[in-house]
Amino acid sequence: MEAIKTVSLTKRYSDVLAVDSLNLSVEQGELFALLGVNGAGKTTTIKMLSGLTMPTEGDAFLNGKSVISEPDEVKRLIAVSPQETAVAPGLSVKENLELMAGVHGLSRAGRDEKVRDLSERLGLEKVMNKKAGKLSGGWQRRLSIGMALVSEPQILFLDEPTLGLDVIARSDLWDLIRTLKGKITVILTTHYMEEAEALSDRVAIMKDGKMLTCATVDEIKEKTGANTLEAAFIRIVKGETK
Amino acid sequence: MKMLTLAQRNVREILRDPLNLAFGLGFPVVLLLLLSAIQANVPVSLFEIDSLTPGVTVFGLSFMTLFSATILSKDRGSSLLQRLYTTPLSGRDYIFAYTLPILPISVAQCVICYLLALLLGLKPTVNILFAVLLILPVSLLFIGLGLLCGSLFTDKQVGGICGALLTNLTAWLSGTWFDLNLVGGVFKKIAYLLPFVHDVEMERAALSGRFSEILPHLWCVLAYAVLVLTSAVFCFLRQMKKQ
Numbered sequence: 485m486e487a488i489k490t491v492s493l494t495k496r497y498s499d500v501l502a503v504d505s506l507n508l509s510v511e512q513g514e515l516f517a518l519l520g521v522n523g524a525g526k527t528t529t530i531k532m533l534s535g536l537t538m539p540t541e542g543d544a545f546l547n548g549k550s551v552i553s554e555p556d557e558v559k560r561l562i563a564v565s566p567q568e569t570a571v572a573p574g575l576s577v578k579e580n581l582e583l584m585a586g587v588h589g590l591s592r593a594g595r596d597e598k599v600r601d602l603s604e605r606l607g608l609e610k611v612m613n614k615k616a617g618k619l620s621g622g623w624q625r626r627l628s629i630g631m632a633l634v635s636e637p638q639i640l641f642l643d644e645p646t647l648g649l650d651v652i653a654r655s656d657l658w659d660l661i662r663t664l665k666g667k668i669t670v671i672l673t674t675h676y677m678e679e680a681e682a683l684s685d686r687v688a689i690m691k692d693g694k695m696l697t698c699a700t701v702d703e704i705k706e707k708t709g710a711n712t713l714e715a716a717f718i719r720i721v722k723g724e725t726k
Numbered sequence: 727m728k729m730l731t732l733a734q735r736n737v738r739e740i741l742r743d744p745l746n747l748a749f750g751l752g753f754p755v756v757l758l759l760l761l762s763a764i765q766a767n768v769p770v771s772l773f774e775i776d777s778l779t780p781g782v783t784v785f786g787l788s789f790m791t792l793f794s795a796t797i798l799s800k801d802r803g804s805s806l807l808q809r810l811y812t813t814p815l816s817g818r819d820y821i822f823a824y825t826l827p828i829l830p831i832s833v834a835q836c837v838i839c840y841l842l843a844l845l846l847g848l849k850p851t852v853n854i855l856f857a858v859l860l861i862l863p864v865s866l867l868f869i870g871l872g873l874l875c876g877s878l879f880t881d882k883q884v885g886g887i888c889g890a891l892l893t894n895l896t897a898w899l900s901g902t903w904f905d906l907n908l909v910g911g912v913f914k915k916i917a918y919l920l921p922f923v924h925d926v927e928m929e930r931a932a933l934s935g936r937f938s939e940i941l942p943h944l945w946c947v948l949a950y951a952v953l954v955l956t957s958a959v960f961c962f963l964r965q966m967k968k969q
Contacts, residue, residue, distance in 0.1 A: 586731025
């Protein structure tokens with residue numbers, strides 16, 4: 485069953501066409517990566533899919549709910565971990581998780597249980613009482629994903645989740661993201677080709693707001709005759725494919 | 727409940743920042759102590775406690791603008807607000823959550839100033855309670871200014887606009903530190919077109935029991951508070967939609 489379906493999804497900012505008639509389909513439980521150079525339209529696509537910005541034309545359906553006519557229903561299905569870590573710096577890790585549980589309307593008991601569960605699942609126990617603003621980038625990203633998981637979303641948007649992290653922190657976060665595969669639908673944007681290759685079921689490559697290709701990593705490599713996703717990406721974006 | 731969770735978080739963020747405590751609560755206290763010490767050593771009436779205290783309580787509120795604007799602009803900059811926009815919180819929840827928590831902090835600041843003023847020789851009368859009560863509409867005006875600036879500017883710009891410009895405007899155009907009649911002319915006219923001097927004169931009238939003088943200033947304060955809060959809500963909701 486389709487978790488996400490976009491129909492000619494378009495976003496125009498005055499004279500800039502940020503996303504141009506995007507048609508894509510993502511299956512439930514799939515980990516789908518959106519790749520593209522800066523300004524390709526990845527973040528704008530995520531913003532439209534998560535109801536943060538309205539499409540200029542077209543529509544998107546998340547588990548059958550329209551982002552235009554049923555935005556509140558869509559909000560109940562999704563969670564976003566934005567490009568920036570988006571944590572409350574003066575609150576502890578535990579308080580950040582409680583904040584998200586509270587704004588989602590969980591009871592005191594439900595909140596405590598959710599925080600306990602997430603701290604175990606994400607390995608946050610040893611930093612629970614530390615202020616989020618004092619954590620390393622890796623821990624802040626981990627917390628950011630934890631905050632997104634509080635509402636038990638059916639669809640999770642991860643906007644460049646490992647941006648600026650060192651190799652070890654990135655590897656740890658990949659392990660965490662892998663645990664989500666198959667359980668919820670994950671849409672991931674990234675600049676790191678090895679990340680998309682390691683994690684994704686399918687990849688879409690965008691340029692200037694248009695989707696150039698959408699397939700599995702192996703299919704893309706085969707289509708371009710490249711050995712790596714990075715080489716394939718460069719060929720596709722530069723228009724060097726046959 | 728959802729709104730209160732965000733409001734509680736905002737209180738924690740503000741009160742856990744030692745700079746906020748130093749400027750928001752410490753600075754007005756230092757001003758009262760310092761200017762009272764000066765008054766005790768000069769033969770003319772410059773900073774009499776019954777005239778100085780209402781001015782300091784209003785001046786102290788300019789820091790509430792800074793708190794309100796800083797927390798909002800930082801939440802916009804860090805994308806925390808973007809994350810929250812995908813939750814069931816409504817536009818009204820955000821407005822209340824960024825406005826209401828600062829009201830008790832404003833009142834606490836005012837009460838601390840009056841308690842200190844009592845120690846410094848202010849006559850204890852029931853009028854102090856009226857002055858504290860009337861700080862509420864003034865607080866709404868200053869918090870609204872913060873919400874407006876926080877919706878429009880980055881946290882660095884907020885530092886300059888609210889931290890430097892607004893505190894100076896409040897200081898110079900409120901008649902707290904000197905009688906505006908001493909300058910007169912255009913300066914005085916501009917001062918009376920703005921709300922700050924009305925805030926201070928309303929507080930002074932309440933404290934001294936000149937109740938008939940409160941209303942004209944109160945109308946002006948309320949008009950500015952409504953105008954600023956309406957503009958702030960409009961700008962906040964606009965930037966929320968622009969996400």
